[in-house]
Amino acid sequence: MDKFTTLTAIAAPLPEANIDTDKIIPARFLKTTKRTGLGVHAFDSMRYREDGSENPDFVLNREPYRNAQILISHENFGCGSSREHAPWALLDFGLRCVIAPSFADIFFNNSFKNGILPIRLPREVCDTLMEDAAQGANSRLTVDLARQVVIRPDGTEVPFEVDPLRKHLLLEGLDDIGQTLQQEQSISAFEAKRAKDEPWRTVIALD
Amino acid sequence: MSSQIGPPSGGPISATSPDASTRLFVPDNPDGRPDHPEASSAKPVRNRTAMSPRTLFDKIWDSHVVETLSDGTAILYIDRHLVHEVTSPQAFEGLRMAGRKLRHPEATIAVVDHNVPTSDRTQPIEEPESRNQIETLERNVKEFGVPYFPLLSANQGIVHVVGPEQGISLPGMTIVCGDSHTSTHGAMGSLAFGIGTSEVEHVMATQTILQKPAKNMKVEVEGALAPGVTAKDVVLAIIGKIGTAGGTGHVIEFCGSAIRGLDMAGRMTVCNMAIEAGARAGLVAPDDTTFEYVRGRRFAPKGDDFDAAVAYWRTLPSDEGAAYDTTVTMRAEEIEPSLTWGTSPENVLPIGGAVPDPANEADEAKRAQLERMLSYMDLKAGQKIAGTPVDVVFIGSCTNSRIEDLRAAAAVAAGRKVASGVRAMIVPGSGLVKAQAEQEGLDRVFLDAGFEWREAGCSMCLGMNPDKLTPGQRCASTSNRNFEGRQGPGGRTHLLSPAMAAAAAVTGVLTDVRELNALPV
Numbered sequence: 086m087d088k089f090t091t092l093t094a095i096a097a098p099l100p101e102a103n104i105d106t107d108k109i110i111p112a113r114f115l116k117t118t119k120r121t122g123l124g125v126h127a128f129d130s131m132r133y134r135e136d137g138s139e140n141p142d143f144v145l146n147r148e149p150y151r152n153a154q155i156l157i158s159h160e161n162f163g164c165g166s167s168r169e170h171a172p173w174a175l176l177d178f179g180l181r182c183v184i185a186p187s188f189a190d191i192f193f194n195n196s197f198k199n200g201i202l203p204i205r206l207p208r209e210v211c212d213t214l215m216e217d218a219a220q221g222a223n224s225r226l227t228v229d230l231a232r233q234v235v236i237r238p239d240g241t242e243v244p245f246e247v248d249p250l251r252k253h254l255l256l257e258g259l260d261d262i263g264q265t266l267q268q269e270q271s272i273s274a275f276e277a278k279r280a281k282d283e284p285w286r287t288v289i290a291l292d
Numbered sequence: 293m294s295s296q297i298g299p300p301s302g303g304p305i306s307a308t309s310p311d312a313s314t315r316l317f318v319p320d321n322p323d324g325r326p327d328h329p330e331a332s333s334a335k336p337v338r339n340r341t342a343m344s345p346r347t348l349f350d351k352i353w354d355s356h357v358v359e360t361l362s363d364g365t366a367i368l369y370i371d372r373h374l375v376h377e378v379t380s381p382q383a384f385e386g387l388r389m390a391g392r393k394l395r396h397p398e399a400t401i402a403v404v405d406h407n408v409p410t411s412d413r414t415q416p417i418e419e420p421e422s423r424n425q426i427e428t429l430e431r432n433v434k435e436f437g438v439p440y441f442p443l444l445s446a447n448q449g450i451v452h453v454v455g456p457e458q459g460i461s462l463p464g465m466t467i468v469c470g471d472s473h474t475s476t477h478g479a480m481g482s483l484a485f486g487i488g489t490s491e492v493e494h495v496m497a498t499q500t501i502l503q504k505p506a507k508n509m510k511v512e513v514e515g516a517l518a519p520g521v522t523a524k525d526v527v528l529a530i531i532g533k534i535g536t537a538g539g540t541g542h543v544i545e546f547c548g549s550a551i552r553g554l555d556m557a558g559r560m561t562v563c564n565m566a567i568e569a570g571a572r573a574g575l576v577a578p579d580d581t582t583f584e585y586v587r588g589r590r591f592a593p594k595g596d597d598f599d600a601a602v603a604y605w606r607t608l609p610s611d612e613g614a615a616y617d618t619t620v621t622m623r624a625e626e627i628e629p630s631l632t633w634g635t636s637p638e639n640v641l642p643i644g645g646a647v648p649d650p651a652n653e654a655d656e657a658k659r660a661q662l663e664r665m666l667s668y669m670d671l672k673a674g675q676k677i678a679g680t681p682v683d684v685v686f687i688g689s690c691t692n693s694r695i696e697d698l699r700a701a702a703a704v705a706a707g708r709k710v711a712s713g714v715r716a717m718i719v720p721g722s723g724l725v726k727a728q729a730e731q732e733g734l735d736r737v738f739l740d741a742g743f744e745w746r747e748a749g750c751s752m753c754l755g756m757n758p759d760k761l762t763p764g765q766r767c768a769s770t771s772n773r774n775f776e777g778r779q780g781p782g783g784r785t786h787l788l789s790p791a792m793a794a795a796a797a798v799t800g801v802l803t804d805v806r807e808l809n810a811l812p813v
Contacts, residue, residue: 100657103536103636107775112756116407116421118381118428120489130777135763159657161537164570165775166754167472167486168379187537190572191472195488248504249363262392265498268359268367272500275358275369283604285597286371288398289460291439 087200088258092181093227094154097144098215104158105165106192110174112166123170124177145178149222155182157215160208163192172199182228184235186211197251200258202230204245214243230256345611347508348577349543352483352608356466358500367500371465371482374451375402375438375492377429378756379470383493384432394436395499401460402433402440405450406756410719410746413444422757436496449722449748452476452690456560457724459589463578463605468495473690473772474573475566479559480586481578481608483543486567506572507617509542513550515624520806522700523558524692524770524789526550527565528630532640534620539571542618545610546576550624556585557696564691565772568637577609629805631788632774633677634665639774641677643792643804649673668776669784670764678802680786684767685710685797686779687790688719688746689753692770695728697790702737704794704808710742711800717744717759719751743797755780768796 114126131143139146145153156175162185163171172195175183181201186208188196196203206214217224217238227236230252234242254261279286346354358367373396380402387394394400407422417423426443433440441447441454448454452473455461461477467484468474470492477484487501495501511530531538544566551562559576566574576582583602586592593601628642641647650662650673666673671680687693687701698720710716718738720726726748729735735745752759753771755778761767763782770793774785786802795805 101661102657103661105636105773105775107773107778111777111781112406112754115378115756116419116425118385118425120382130781135782161540161570164536165472165773167470167474167488169382169470169488169490172488187540189537189570190540191486191488195490198488198490248365250361250365250502261502262390262494262497265367265494265500265502266392269498271359271367272369272498276499285593285600285604287459287462287591287593287597289372289401289439289591290398 086198086258086260089181089200089202089230089255091227091229091231092154093225094181095149095152095222096155096157096184096214096218096226097150097153098218099144099156099158100212100215102159103161103164106163106168106171107165109163109171110168114174115168115170117170120173121177123174124179127174127178152179154179155184155226155228156180157211157218158183158185159211160186162188162203163196164189167191167195169195169199172196172201176201184211184214197255198261200255202228202247202255204228204235204247206235206243206245210243345614347610347614347616348481348545348575348608349483349506349508350614352464352466353505355464356483365502365504368466368503369500370468370495371399372455372460372467373400373492373495374455374460374467374469374471374474375400375429376406376451376469376471377404377425378406379489380432380492381425381428382489383470383496384436386493387436387496392497394438394496397437397439399499400438400496401455401458402429402438403448403451403454404429404443405448405748406750406754408443408747408749409758410749410751411758413747419758446723446727449720449725450690450693450750452560452564453693453721453725453748456480456556456585457589457722459586459592462586462592462601463582464608468501472567473564475571476560476564476690478563478566478574479556479576481576481582481605483573483575485573506543507541508615509539509544509571509618510616510620511544511546512548512619512621513546513624514548514621515550516553517550517624517627520629520791521627522789522791523554523561525627525630526624527562528632528637528640528787529622529627530620531565531569531637532630533622534569536568536636536638537570539566539569542571543573543575544569544571545616546574548621548624551576552579552581555696556581557694560694561691561697565637568772578605579609629789629792631677631768631786631792631802633669633671633786634662635668635774635776636665637772637774637787639665643678643802645677647671647673647675647677670766678804680802681766681800682714682768682786682796682802683765684752684761685714685716685793686719686752686767686769686771687717687793688721688751689769689771690721690750691772692790693719693721693725693748695725697770698725698729698734699732701790701794702734704791704805705741705743705798706737708741708798710797714797714800715744716742716797717746717752719746719759720748722748741798752779754778755783768793768802
């Protein structure tokens with residue numbers, strides 16, 4: 086996973102609530118066995134017309150937002166399925182940060198695992214940042230994870246909250262499996278105690 | 293989110309661990325910045341002690357904490373890992389690349405469901421990418437030794453139907469799967485939630501997951517459901533009331549006499565859609581209904597072990613006086629047969645209701661979104677929802693494909709005919725459900741009425757297999773999501789109960805099932 090430290094980038098406004106994971110990546114594109122290559126299908130139904138041509142009204146089809154690395158949206162971003170293909174598609178498109186008033190839990194979780202920083206900020210702050218974003222390429226936002234601030238084009242800083250463990254993993258670009266495996270002894274001890282205390286537990290063994 | 297609940301079962305990680313970059317110690321508030329006010333609302337309100345009354349969720353959580361890290365993140369032990377073909381290939385690949393083993397294959401079960409055709413199974417799968425995903429799973433389960441129900445097995449089915457049916461999902465367990473509708477298994481009185489593929493890999497490698505405790509929400513439905521009102525109507529009414537983000541950050545415990553009165557299939561329907569209310573998981577306290585359901589199932593404890601398990605399971609229901617962060621109460625009598633009109637599961641109407649008028653919405657962004665929904669759904673502001681013609685009826689999915697659901701649909705279909713021009717499909721949730729239905733003669737009822745009788749799978753719930761809507765088609769569907777394009781690009785979905793879906797099939801329009809004088813028992 087790539088580290089996330091400081092990002093200065095174009096931000097794209099997507100002022101819509103409940104952007105669901107089927108909007109981010111429709112199910113018919115989930116047949117891949119890879120993590121990469123989904124960027125071309127990100128926001129498929131909003132981004133392309135029925136004949137496959139680009140919808141010029143969709144923000145990510147317009148300059149300078151084709152190069153956006155930050156997305157700003159409304160409430161309950163990423164609701165719906167658990168598909169990690171959603172953050173994979175965003176990442177493959179080039180997005181590293183999503184700012185919204187609220188996120189669905191599983192999407193929020195999945196984002197961190199892929200080096201995407203989801204930031205929760207109040208609706209009115211998101212709307213202000215969208216106004217900044219509407220000014221296009223002259224109006225880049227900076228996200229400083231270490232200091233936990235979004236820096237607006239006029240230099241104003243907007244503080245945000247992030248879970249300390251997730252912040253640590255993002256800043257270092259660390260894989261959490263390796264970390265958890267360092268607790269192998271604790272896991273084994275837990276398993277041994279349960280096997281002793283609750284011998285009725287079953288296993289799945291097919292003949 | 294970061295407050296720790298309950299005493300950790302192991303101590304916190306030592307801060308004297310030698311290598312700061314690889315240990316799991318995380319300094320609290322490392323740069324001395326104060327908490328932001330908006331973040332504090334996300335923390336559970338209670339400061340629990342070991343003596344405090346606990347909720348069902350608290351008890352399951354506490355009994356699975358391997359370690360609690362300094363910032364409150366738990367290493368949570370996972371009892372059952374359900375695997376399917378869509379969200380697992382990258383996880384298996386990750387294990388392989390890192391040279392890691394799958395820690396407990398015997399706590400893992402794999403099935404194919406999302407991609408599979410629900411027509412003739414003896415033919416090779418035509419779609420090459422679907423075939424590849426299924427073949428990839430088959431290679432992976434062999435390599436890692438994971439128990440697997442293959443496509444042609446009678447045990448194959450939708451993962452969330454198979455788990456409870458086989459006795460794999462049991463009360464008090466932690467259960468995960470790379471699928472958001474894992475919340476279904478909460479009906480067993482277990483903590484069950486959907487995870488992403490990175491977490492699938494984490495569970496495969498460690499049999500644990502990293503999580504912060506969720507907040508407790510109680511949704512209490514008291515009273516008796518009126519005739520014709522089912523578990524699906526109950527959960528739609530709940531989502532209509534609290535919204536698709538109403539449960540965010542929470543685990544919802546569904547309780548009250550109306551919930552206790554549901555059979556296991558009904559409880560599974562309710563918990564299944566907890567995710568549509570934004571919750572991490574849904575739960576129903578295990579009781580005699582649960583234990584009788586579990587008794588004798590293939591992987592459930594047997595004999596004295598079963599009795600020992602039941603004795604433990606009886607300790608799980610929430611203690612008197614346990615605190616909830618959020619409580620919602622509803623009267624069962626006020627719930628009517630319901631359905632969705634828009635492209636979010638919170639767009640719920642009673643069948644007698646009318647589509648809302650965006651003009652009444654003050655917020656500009658919300659108004660625009662309502663207008664877009666009306667246009668996408670080809671509905672007019674203020675129109676009565678009943679009487680809207682449908683093209684397709686889909687009875688199936690992890691929400692409503694169990695034998696009880698099929699019986700309810702058959703009660704309405706019996707002696708009637710599918711309306712001309714309507715395609716009506718019945719897709720049982722598993723091979724075992726299909727066999728049971730055939731034994732009861734339900735297949736004849738459906739076939740005689742003009743329904744299609746198909747093989748088990750996710751089918752038209754999500755447009756990943758050949759069962760899809762074509763652009764503009766309107767579908768009465770017993771599934772769980774009505775998002776734009778969910779059942780196929782341009783498809784229009786109305787979520788409703790199996791009985792209501794059958795009523796739409798035989799009348800050709802969205803219909804109040806109570807008017808058909810054939811109320812399912």
